Amino acid sequence: MFIPTLERQCTSEQREKFLPLCYDYRIIGTYAQTELGHGTFLRGLETTAHYDPNTQEFILNSPTISSIKWWPGALGKTSTHAVVLAQLYTLGKCHGIHPFVVQLRSLDDHKPLRGITVGDIGPKMGFGPNDNGYLKLHKHRIPRTNMLMKYSQVSPDGTYTKPPRSTLTYGTMTFVRVLIVHGSAIALAKASTIAIRYSAVRRQSELRPGEPEPQILSYPTQQHKLFPLLATAYAFHFVQLAMMKIYTDVNDQINNSNFSRIQELHALSSGLKAFTSWVTNAGLEVCRMSCGGHGYSQASGFPRLYADFTPSCTYEGENTVLMLQSARYLVKCVRDARSGKTLPGTVSYLSEDVSAVHSGGSSGRDLSNLDFLISLYKQRASNQVHFASDKVDRGISAGMDLVGALNSASVHLVSAAKAHSHYFIAKTFVESLKLLKASSELQNVLHQLASVYVFEGIAQSSGDFIEDYILSGSEAKTIRQLAVDLLPLIRVNAVSLVDAFSFRDEVLQSVLGRYDGNVYENLFKWAQNSPLNKTDVHPSYHKYLGPLLKRNQSKL
Ligand SMILES: CCCCCCCCCCCCCCCCCCCC(=O)SCCNC(=O)CCNC(=O)[C@H](O)C(C)(C)COP(=O)(O)OP(=O)(O)OC[C@H]1O[C@@H](n2cnc3c(N)ncnc32)[C@H](O)[C@@H]1OP(=O)(O)O
Numbered sequence: 001m002f003i004p005t006l007e008r009q010c011t012s013e014q015r016e017k018f019l020p021l022c023y024d025y026r027i028i029g030t031y032a033q034t035e036l037g038h039g040t041f042l043r044g045l046e047t048t049a050h051y052d053p054n055t056q057e058f059i060l061n062s063p064t065i066s067s068i069k070w071w072p073g074a075l076g077k078t079s080t081h082a083v084v085l086a087q088l089y090t091l092g093k094c095h096g097i098h099p100f101v102v103q104l105r106s107l108d109d110h111k112p113l114r115g116i117t118v119g120d121i122g123p124k125m126g127f128g129p130n131d132n133g134y135l136k137l138h139k140h141r142i143p144r145t146n147m148l149m150k151y152s153q154v155s156p157d158g159t160y161t162k163p164p165r166s167t168l169t170y171g172t173m174t175f176v177r178v179l180i181v182h183g184s185a186i187a188l189a190k191a192s193t194i195a196i197r198y199s200a201v202r203r204q205s206e207l208r209p210g211e212p213e214p215q216i217l218s219y220p221t222q223q224h225k226l227f228p229l230l231a232t233a234y235a236f237h238f239v240q241l242a243m244m245k246i247y248t249d250v251n252d253q254i255n256n257s258n259f260s261r262i263q264e265l266h267a268l269s270s271g272l273k274a275f276t277s278w279v280t281n282a283g284l285e286v287c288r289m290s291c292g293g294h295g296y297s298q299a300s301g302f303p304r305l306y307a308d309f310t311p312s313c314t315y316e317g318e319n320t321v322l323m324l325q326s327a328r329y330l331v332k333c334v335r336d337a338r339s340g341k342t343l344p345g346t347v348s349y350l351s352e353d354v355s356a357v358h359s360g361g362s363s364g365r366d367l368s369n370l371d372f373l374i375s376l377y378k379q380r381a382s383n384q385v386h387f388a389s390d391k392v393d394r395g396i397s398a399g400m401d402l403v404g405a406l407n408s409a410s411v412h413l414v415s416a417a418k419a420h421s422h423y424f425i426a427k428t429f430v431e432s433l434k435l436l437k438a439s440s441e442l443q444n445v446l447h448q449l450a451s452v453y454v455f456e457g458i459a460q461s462s463g464d465f466i467e468d469y470i471l472s473g474s475e476a477k478t479i480r481q482l483a484v485d486l487l488p489l490i491r492v493n494a495v496s497l498v499d500a501f502s503f504r505d506e507v508l509q510s511v512l513g514r515y516d517g518n519v520y521e522n523l524f525k526w527a528q529n530s531p532l533n534k535t536d537v538h539p540s541y542h543k544y545l546g547p548l549l550k551r552n553q554s555k556l
């Protein structure tokens, strides 16, 4: 995050000064924004940067215990520099959060500089090798030119020039949220690879006396656990491509001072980061549990994969908060649509009258047709967004202010943002396959994946579709069965579909997911290499167990 922030927030002179140092690994930096007392509420950050026109320096301080920077990756022991987000004060006025480059450690002996107290925050659930750290600043001075001034400036005499948009400071977070969508796709693909390869190797239970134990991948329940997640990994792959394309297009516009789509990008990246990381987080656990006891071993790769992925639901914007950000934008779009404004591409459906298109229970609807089902996802999303938006309006009519009305409707707003994200993902998956240049055989297999993703997505949220009369109960049951009917067809190509992710064994880090399927021999080898097995009799025997046993044997 250090380098992307410099690339996006530096003037050209600052880029020339700082970026070569980064690219040549002459300095190592972190992104120090979160504090002990604030991670979500950025306007509440307490670190201060007061401008001193006499010396043309900023004086940085951590004025309270809650203002100590806390969590930034590699801050504890590694980073020589940080981008520090602090409240800017100049000529007696506060201008809000701005980014500053701060050197933390000497480039000679790596010791912390004067006014810098820095260290590791201690052991975490995962990310063991990462020294997430703390930073306490005490009257630490930096040159005026260390404030990143692409969008806002402080002149030598302390005059402040404000940015075209205050939220441009938040740009790096948007970029990383887009990367996290990609990260979700990768993590779910890894977990699917491990679970499906192992399920093809593992044989368990005797269905009928004398019959060989079947591969657990042959059980419909095992297929129902794993194949929708495999399909989701493929869906997220295509979604992250689409998300990155939108990010790149909007970022190019921003670089040309066109800020018209910044809100749409923020809303979409927030919703997709939250949706994909939540779904992946839950999916990793399903994959682990589908591997039985060996899934719980470190050898499976699942404990580390989960412990390292699960903070994706928290960092870079806590998921609930991001869903609310997305929903806030959707509510604004409903208002704009009602006042006749044209809506941007990813939300234009909110101005369509989808309610008349479909009503549950109509006979003869082709429930296996993906284009038709995507139109139902659209109707569900539109209904949920309009419902939540109407709740906000009713709150205001009842005398609440906008903040109060939004807060009061927030549970429904999160549901609406989820439905919106889900519609975007399902639509993107189906549309991406149409554009894919592939053999008819491959198209057929991918269509099976898209179908099970779309069917299972409805099955798992059938309440939404039934409550709004988008589907009848019997139609929902039919779609649920369509998903189950697809499972044996996907079984034929399941191992090939995870092999297609092409994770090398060294990357997958899983004995269960080894490409050669030689699990048991390598599990035994792995166990023998366990530190506890360095000696037949562990040294602790002589200190604890031995004396205890001998003492009790003497009583016999
Ligand atoms: C290139 C090939 C790569 C291959 C990649 C392979 C895989 C990648 C693997 C994964 C990589 C990722 C690894 C991750 C490592 C990251 C580690 C974690 C780092 C961190 O956690 S950094 C800290 C993150 N912190 C946050 O995200 C804080 C969240 N809080 C906020 O953003 C704001 O406080 C919040 C919640 C938005 C509230 O803002 P606030 O101003 O207080 O209040 P409002 O809600 O009223 O917003 C005002 C206004 O601003 C708009 N807004 C807010 N944010 C943005 C934004 N980012 N962009 C644009 N606009 C924004 C908001 O919509 C409001 O607008 P209105 O018009 O409605 O007024």
Ligand SMILES: Cc1cc2nc3c(=O)[nH]c(=O)nc-3n(C[C@H](O)[C@H](O)[C@H](O)COP(=O)(O)OP(=O)(O)OC[C@H]3O[C@@H](n4cnc5c(N)ncnc54)[C@H](O)[C@@H]3O)c2cc1C
Binding pocket: 001, 030, 031, 032, 033, 034, 037, 038, 039, 040, 041, 070, 071, 072, 073, 127, 132, 311, 314, 315, 316, 317, 318, 319, 320, 321, 324
């Ligand atoms: C592994 C890891 C790495 C990190 N790396 C970095 C880094 O490199 N740099 C950095 O600056 N930070 C980093 N962070 C910090 C991270 O960005 C914050 O933890 C994150 O933004 C969440 O903020 P918080 O911890 O204050 O959670 P909180 O906001 O306190 O969340 C707690 C609960 O409050 C709820 N909540 C908060 N606000 C609202 C609201 N308005 N409406 C409804 N509910 C709300 C949330 O939904 C959540 O359930 C990292 C964190 C982790 C775990």
